[in-house]
Amino acid sequence: MTLIEAENAIVEEFSMYEEWLDKYEYLIELGKSLQDYPESAKTDDKLIKGCQSRVWLDHKIEDGKVIFNADSDAIITKGIISLLVGLYSGRTPQEILSSDFSVVEKIGLKENLSPTRANGLVSMIAKIREVAAYGTEGLV
Amino acid sequence: MNVQEIRSLFPALSRKVYGKDLVYFDNAATSQRPQSVIDEWNRISSESNANIHRAVHRLADEATQAYEQARDAVKDFLNASAREEIVFTSGTTAAVNLVAFCFGEAYVREGDEVIVTEAEHHSNIVPWQMMCRRKGAVLKVLPVDDSGHLMVEELGGLLTDRTRIVAVTHISNVLGIINPVKDIIAECHSRGVPVLVDGAQGAVHCRVDVQDMDCDFYVFSGHKLYAATGTGVLYGKKKWLEDMPPYMGGGEMVGTVSFAETTYAPLPMKFEAGTQNFASAATLKPALECINLLNNNELIKYNDTVRDFLLDRLTSDGRIRLYGVPRGTNEEKIPLFSFSVDGVHHEDLALILDKMGIAVRSGQMCAEPLMDRFGVTGMLRVSLAPYNTMEEAEYFVECLNRAIDMLV
Numbered sequence: 001m002t003l004i005e006a007e008n009a010i011v012e013e014f015s016m017y018e019e020w021l022d023k024y025e026y027l028i029e030l031g032k033s034l035q036d037y038p039e040s041a042k043t044d045d046k047l048i049k050g051c052q053s054r055v056w057l058d059h060k061i062e063d064g065k066v067i068f069n070a071d072s073d074a075i076i077t078k079g080i081i082s083l084l085v086g087l088y089s090g091r092t093p094q095e096i097l098s099s100d101f102s103v104v105e106k107i108g109l110k111e112n113l114s115p116t117r118a119n120g121l122v123s124m125i126a127k128i129r130e131v132a133a134y135g136t137e138g139l140v
Numbered sequence: 141m142n143v144q145e146i147r148s149l150f151p152a153l154s155r156k157v158y159g160k161d162l163v164y165f166d167n168a169a170t171s172q173r174p175q176s177v178i179d180e181w182n183r184i185s186s187e188s189n190a191n192i193h194r195a196v197h198r199l200a201d202e203a204t205q206a207y208e209q210a211r212d213a214v215k216d217f218l219n220a221s222a223r224e225e226i227v228f229t230s231g232t233t234a235a236v237n238l239v240a241f242c243f244g245e246a247y248v249r250e251g252d253e254v255i256v257t258e259a260e261h262h263s264n265i266v267p268w269q270m271m272c273r274r275k276g277a278v279l280k281v282l283p284v285d286d287s288g289h290l291m292v293e294e295l296g297g298l299l300t301d302r303t304r305i306v307a308v309t310h311i312s313n314v315l316g317i318i319n320p321v322k323d324i325i326a327e328c329h330s331r332g333v334p335v336l337v338d339g340a341q342g343a344v345h346c347r348v349d350v351q352d353m354d355c356d357f358y359v360f361s362g363h364k365l366y367a368a369t370g371t372g373v374l375y376g377k378k379k380w381l382e383d384m385p386p387y388m389g390g391g392e393m394v395g396t397v398s399f400a401e402t403t404y405a406p407l408p409m410k411f412e413a414g415t416q417n418f419a420s421a422a423t424l425k426p427a428l429e430c431i432n433l434l435n436n437n438e439l440i441k442y443n444d445t446v447r448d449f450l451l452d453r454l455t456s457d458g459r460i461r462l463y464g465v466p467r468g469t470n471e472e473k474i475p476l477f478s479f480s481v482d483g484v485h486h487e488d489l490a491l492i493l494d495k496m497g498i499a500v501r502s503g504q505m506c507a508e509p510l511m512d513r514f515g516v517t518g519m520l521r522v523s524l525a526p527y528n529t530m531e532e533a534e535y536f537v538e539c540l541n542r543a544i545d546m547l548v
Binding site: 020021024025028052053054073074075076077 | 158485487488491492495496502503517518546547
């Protein structure tokens with residue numbers, strides 16, 4: 001599945017949930033399914049600023065693709081980052097940079113999460129882009 | 141007036157969020173405003189907008205009168221002995237900063253000591269810390285116990301002949317326990333030490349009589365007690381306010397100005413440099429009139445039942461850890477409850493409750509030292525006003541249980 005297809009699939013999936021609480025149920029399940037993030041990688045340099053909850057984002061490059069791993073101490077945030085990790089992890093830096101990241105707005109998370117949270121989300125996306133941009137320059 | 145009649149005075153309370161009736165439980169952060177406050181702000185803005193204290197024209201006179209009448213209302217509200225003891229500020233934070241700076245300039249020297257408590261809001265810690273750093277003074281801290289009560293018995297050991305001032309909150313914005321400020325003040329005074337009381341929550345929930353309390357300074361915000369935002373009050377005993385140097389220099393705080401020397405205006409204008417937020421300050425008068433309406437026995441009794449209900453529910457659920465539990469009667473607790481739920485992040489709870497129409501606060505509540513004291517990264521806080529109902533409290537408990545079930 002291309003990145004655009006994957007983004008569209010998520011938008012479609014979310015459109016099924018009319019109630020906010022159903023969206024949250026879904027995000028909570030996603031959050032619970034996010035793979036284990038090692039405690040040793042919960043370092044300050046991987047901590048994303050702007051969240052009321054704490055978010056850690058780690059990455060590595062394998063075969064020219066960026067592999068993201070992330071964690072949060074709050075489960076809804078963890079669901080959102082699971083969504084983002086699912087979308088952008090395992091893709092080339094070029095693919096990641098081709099996205100306009102509007103998926104977050106399209107599923108209604110940016111407007112509807114609290115401002116502090118939205119800022120955290122913005123910081124998280126900025127970080128993903130930053131990593132991809134370094135990747136294209138072979139700096140990672 | 142019963143609770144429904146009171147509610148009808150506050151237009152925001154009838155709105156809906158996400159299609160659900162708003163349940164506003166974040167009153168400790170800011171309270172909603174009655175129509176009378178909104179009307180007063182509008183009246184000044186649309187009819188009497190002119191800079192106060194300066195001009196002789198009609199509009200200036202009307203604006204000045206509204207502003208000064210608000211000062212009289214505050215004086216009566218606090219039972220201050222003179223209107224000169226009431227200084228308007230932009231809020232509690234500004235008032236503490238003013239005292240910390242000016243008091244520090246006048247009386248604090250290297251090696252002196254200042255005492256705050258572990259239960260303070262950042263606004264009653266940081267200004268003192270800044271002053272201590274500037275002066276080379278030492279900041280000492282009176283701890284709280286596991287139930288969230290100040291360990292007043294340790295105060296005597298902290299006070300020394302180098303203690304210059306003690307700053308203590310009337311009611312912590314996290315713990316909601318009414319502190320025995322009168323006893324604290326008496327003990328400090330017996331050692332010759334003045335006391336500043338942070339009344340940001342206390343002025344809203346207690347009948348304050350500054351003469352009876354005998355505090356040296358009492359500070360509070362207007363926006364937490366139904367007035368417009370950007371309003372605050374510093375009460376200070378005349379002898380201190382007269383003796384302390386001014387805070388900011390500029391318009392209307394002066395007597396005469398020349399390049400050689402400037403003399404300062406008499407109290408309270410000495411501390412009110414620059415154009416004041418007069419339209420908002422004037423709303424303190426209708427806000428305090430509203431407080432008088434809320435102080436009726438029928439409503440107080442009702443509010444107490446709501447508080448007791450929530451206190452019971454939040455202390456009887458094994459998953460919930462409440463911070464600030466009364467030791468004696470429930471009367472020492474205001475309807476403000478900060479808690480954590482085992483295995484659940486406060487922010488998740490706040491987000492889900494929001495979607496259920498309930499506005500609560502989550503996070504550190506500007507009291508990081510207190511979060512550290514209880515070993516948490518944050519808490520969830522529900523804080524009620526007299527206009528909140530038993531139905532809202534019951535709905536909250538039901539939603540909280542639902543949210544916890546979703547998350548664990």
